[in-house]
Amino acid sequence: MDFWVWWLIAAGGFGIALVLTTMPELGMLGVGALAASGVAGVTDNVVIQVIVFAVVSTALILVVRPIARRSRTQSPELSSGIDALRGRSALVLERVDATSGRIKLAGEEWSARALGDEDSYEPGSQVSVVEIDGATAVVM
Template identity: 50%
Template sequence: MSGVESWAWWLAAAVLLCAPVVHTALIEFVMFRIGAGAAALAAGLGGGVVLQFVVFLATTVALLLFVRPIAKRQGRAGSGVRHGIDALKGAEAVVLERVDEHDGRIKLKGEVWSARALAVGQVFEPGERVSVAEIDGATAVVL
């Protein structure tokens, strides 16, 4: 097998490793892709088949050992961001219309929401600040 053919095969392997990355978002496939790219470079520079496999394995293993843990930590660090309803829980709001256990209106994050008090008998008057305990459908339950 000539050097040109070897690098073409490695390059094809690198391209084929794109598909799992797109469908699964597993970073490990990116590392295999980079390893295949390094092996293609070794083949293009005239390295033998054994050297190509050594370069592929060394590059992939190094990336898996050193880069993967860092990437995993970064992925977990970003997961602390709350979205949607979860982002509204614990938020502060201003009472616009009297809020009791049945109904009322608040201004929450710039939007007017229907609201009701969490505790029976609890009443909030206009202008008071309340905290959102939970979201029940389109109603904020406040305390």
């Protein structure tokens, strides 16, 4: 059997191991085995095939792993749910004080309360949403 077939079998083995263990490094080793298979189709020199396998696999691991690690630690740029409502402006519909009130936020009517105990906002004024506490917007 030719060496390129063995490299393809190795790539398949790495692919199966990748699926079973979810270790992305195994996928990169599989790509290295595919590159070595391509070289094996051109030359019968096993040393060159192993060098290509090692170089391609190592290069992928050194380049892709830091990018993947960085993308896992960064928070998503798109906020959704109540996170998207923080910092938005709202229109006061009914007087808002430390205990009750109504605002129009993102096209919907919300119950609201003021952040400070002494703060109050009259209808028609603009407020900023500090946080969402249950179904109540805390504004200032």
